[in-house]
Amino acid sequence: MDGFIGRQKELQSLDDLLARVKEGGRTGRPGKAVLVRGRRRVGKSRLIAEFLDRAEVPHLFFTAVGGSKADDLAAFLAELARSTLPERERYARYRPPASWDEALTMLADNLPRDTPVAVVLDEMPYLVREDPSFEGALQKAFDRRLSGLPVLLILVGSDVAMMEQLNTYGRPFYQRGTEMVVPPLNPADVAELTGLDAADAFDAFLVSGGLPLILEEWPEGADIWTYLENALHTPTSALLVSGERTLAAEFPTEAQARRVLSAIGHGERTFTNIGRAAGDLQPTSLKRSLELLTERGIIAAELPLSTKPSRLTRYRVADSFLRFWLAFVGPNIAEVERGGGGRVLSAVRDSWTSWRGRAIEPVVRDSLWWLTYDGLPAGSEVIGGYWTRTNDPEIDLIGADRGPVANRIGFVGSVKWLERKPFDQRDLAKLHQHRAQLPGAHETTPLLAVSRAGCTAEGIRVLSPEDLLAAWRR
Template sequence: MHRFIGRQRELRVLRDVLDEVRSATGPRPGGKPGQCVLIRGRRRIGKSSLVEEFLRRAEVPSVFFTAAGQPAEAELAELVEAVRDSTLPDRELFVEEAPRQWNAAFRLLAEILPDDTPSVVVMDEVPYLMNRVDAFEGMLQRAWDRQLSRKPVLLLLIGSDLSMMEALNSYERPFHQRGREIVVGPLNPADIADMLDLAPATAFDAALVTGGLPLVCREWRAGDGLWDFLRASLDNPISALLVSAERSLAAEFPPRAMGWEVLRAIGAGERTFSNIARAAGGIAHTTLTRAAELLTSKGVVAAELPVSLRPSRERRYRIADPYLRFWLAFLEPHMAEIERMRGDLTLTRIQEQWTSWRGRAVEPLIRDSLARILPDGDLPAAPVVGGYWTRGNEVEIDLVGADRQPVVKRLLFLGSIKWLEGSPFDAHDLAALHKHRAAITDDPVPLVAVSRSGVKCAGLTAVYGPEELIAAWHRDGGVR
C-alpha cells in the first residue's frame, strides 16, 4: 500500500501552481500560461520523491529527466531517453528527431508539449547541467521566454547544490525571477512522530539521529524505540543510517579536500576557530577560513554569533544537519569497528555519551520549534530565537528571543533548556537563569523554561515540553 508521509505544504504549493497553469489554459494570444518552480534541498532529503508523489497525484502528462554529471552530449542522450519513457502524448516526435544541441532540444520539447492541457517537465540535478553544458542558463532562459512558457506547462528545476540553485535565480543571472522557489528541508518532528508512531519526546530523539531524512526514517520500524533502531542499523553495514552521510559528502567534497578534516573537527564537538584548527591538524588560518566558508556556503556548517546587546566576535560553528552531526560524532570514526560486525561496541559508546551529546544537539531544533509557537500567551513573536555565550562560557543562555541579530535593540525573553529524562526544571535551574540574566541586562526580561521532564518551580513566564514543541510543527509555512 502506497503511503507518503509529510511534505503536505510542498505538495499543496505545487498543486496550486499547477492549478494556475490549468486555469490559464485556452486561447490566449500572446499569453504565457507556463509556470516555473525551483526546488532545492540537501542531497537525499527527498526532493525527487516529493516530485514523484506530486506527479502521481497530478495525473497529467509529464517527463522526468535526471542529469548525472556526464558530458553535455551524454546528458542530451539521457534527455531523449527520458522523453521516450514519459507520458507526453507526442513523445515519439522528439525521439525521432533526436536533437543533438540543447537549444534544439528545448525548442522541440516545447513543440511536443500539449496546447490544451497542463503538463509537467521535471529537470533534476540542474547544477550538473550548469557545470557541464556551456551557456546552459542562457539557453534555458531563452527557451523559457520564447517557447516553453507559452505552453501550459509547469517546469520544475531541482538541485542539491544549494549555492548553485540560489545562483540560478539570483540577480544578473539569465534565469533571474523566472521561477518561484521551494526549499525542501528534512521531515519535521511531527512528521517523524506520525510516520514512526512515536511519543513526542522520542520523536525529537529520532529527529536528531535521522535528521528527518526519509531514507533513514523508512528503516525505523514503527513503534520501535531509539535503541532498537540503532541496534538494527548498526548490525546492517549497508543501512541508510551508516551510508547516507558518506554518499552525500562524497558527492559534494573531493576526498582530499581540507573541508573533510574541518568537518570532522566540528563533528567531534569543536566549536571555536582555534580549537577547530588544532583538531584539524594545526591547519593554517587562511586554509581554515576557506574551508569554513565552503562548508557554510553549502549549508553543511552553521556559523553563529551570540545574540547580544553588544557586538561579539565569539563565533561558534556547528554541523547544521542533525543526522550528519550524529554520524560524524558516533559513526564515522568507528566504521571499521562496525564493518567487522562489532556494532555492539559502537552502540555502547553512543549510550554512554548520548545524554550529554543530545543536550547540546537538541538546542537548534528547540529554538526552531519555539520560533514556530510564538506569539503565545505573554510571549510576543520573536524575529530571532538564538543563544548567548561568553568566551569562557561563564555566562551561557540557551534561549534568547530578540528583535534582530546578532546585536539586538530589544531582548524579548531569555530561557533555559533542560532535556533530561526524570529530571525536571527546578528552583536551582531557575536561580542559574536569574543569575545569567543579571549578567547581561538589568531589565526584567521574561524567563522561559523548556524541559523534557516538566517543571517544579514557579516564577517563569512560559514553560514548554515535548508535546507543545511538536505541536508547533503542524503549522504550515509558505513559499517564496
C-alpha cells in the first residue's frame, strides 16, 4: 500500500517541537528533546522517518543494534559519516569513540550553531542496558551542549517500561524531554488502508491490531478470510512472525510470564483460572508475573465499574493483535510450517464468532471514549464493564463519571456484534434486567446498544460500526 496514513497528531507534535527549535526558545536554549515510545512494530521508526522527510532538515538517524557497547559506538560514528548533517565528511577521519560521553561530545562539537537539525537515537533501551553510564552521558551532553544548539533530539524505544522510567524522578534525564506515545493505527486508519467498510474494518483491526507491517500485506478491499487464507499459508508473513518477535523481545528470559500470558490469550480471565491454566502456579509467582505483564502494558487488569467497590479483577490481553495471535496463530505456527494453514484457518472460522464477540468489547469501549463529550449521556467520562463472581449479571458497557468506583452512572449498554442478528426486543428486556442489578443505576439511567446488524427494538439508542468509526475519525 502506498502513502502514509494516520499519525497526524504525532506528526503535528513533532512539527511543533521543531518550530520551537527554529524559533530559538524564550530562554535562549533552543534545543529540545522528545522521548518516543510504543510497542514493537507499531511504526515508530517509520513515523520519525516520515517526519524527517517532510521537515527537510539535516539529520542523523542512528539505530542501536543491541550488541556490544563498542559495536554501537563504532556504528554511531559510521552513521554520522552517512548522515545529512553539515560537513558530515569530517566524521570519516575520526577514530571510534571509547565512550558515549566522548561520542556525544564529538556530535555536539560538530553540529551547526545557526541551522536547525534533528538527531535520532532509535532503540535507545539497548544503549541503556549495554552501558549503565549512558543516561548520565546523555544528560550531561544535553544540559551542557545540545540544549544550547538548534537541535531536536528524538529518543525512540520499544521497551515501553524502560522508556517510561527514563523520564521518572531520580533518573538523569528526568524532565528534560517531552513524552510521546505512538499507538497502533486506529480502526479508522485501518479502514482507510484496507478500503473496507466499517464493520469489516473492525474485523481487520481485531486481526492486525493496527500494526502497519501486517496491514501493508493486506490486499486492498480483502476481508479477513481472504487475508488469512494468504497469511496462514506463508510462514514468513508478518501475521506469523510479529507475535513471536514481540514476545521474544519483551520476555527473553521470563518463560513463566509467557505461560501466564498464553493462559490469558486462550481466554482465562480470573486469577485462579489463569494460575491453573499456566501450570498450577503458586499465587506469589502468579502475582509477580501478572504485575510484570501489566507493568509492560501487555495485559490490562480491570475492575467492575459501578458505585460499589469490588475486588473482582479480570485480566485481558491489551493488544488486539497479540490477543488474536495468542488465541489462533502462536500455538499453530508449526502446523503452518508443515503446510497446514488450511486447518488453522478452519479452526479460526469455527471459533471466530464467539472469540470476536468478546474481543470487540474493549475496542467498542475505546471507541465510545472518543464520544465522551460529544454524543454520550452526561457523566460518562469513564467507559468500562460490570460483572459479578457468577457473571449474573455481566454487562458489556458502563459509562460513569469516574472509575472504578463511580459517583454517578451515565449509561448502561450492550454490544451485539453478529452479522445477521440485530439487537432485538429480547436483548432490550435483558438489558433492562441487568440495569436493575447494577449498583448506582436506576430506571431512568439511559440505555445504549452497539450493534453490528442494526436494531429492531424500540426505545433505545443504537450505535452502528459506522458511528464508532466516525468517532475515531474525529
